[in-house]
Amino acid sequence: MPELPHAGSAASVPVAARPEGRVIESADLFREGREMLIRHRGEIYRLRLTGANKLILVK
Numbered sequence: 907m908p909e910l911p912h913a914g915s916a917a918s919v920p921v922a923a924r925p926e927g928r929v930i931e932s933a934d935l936f937r938e939g940r941e942m943l944i945r946h947r948g949e950i951y952r953l954r955l956t957g958a959n960k961l962i963l964v965k
């Protein structure tokens with residue numbers, strides 16, 4: 907199966923196994939810190955990168 911040429915987590919997953927849509931690198935999201943707020947349908951969610959490099963999304 908073809909793979910993305912870009913190195914990183916998405917490159918190790920075959921194209922057919924990935925959901926459709928664009929891929930955003932977490933390093934780009936967390937360039938300015940380890941936490942960000944996301945507004946979805948009028949609600950605010952917090953996306954956090956933990957010390958173990960896991961993502962946590964909370965309302």
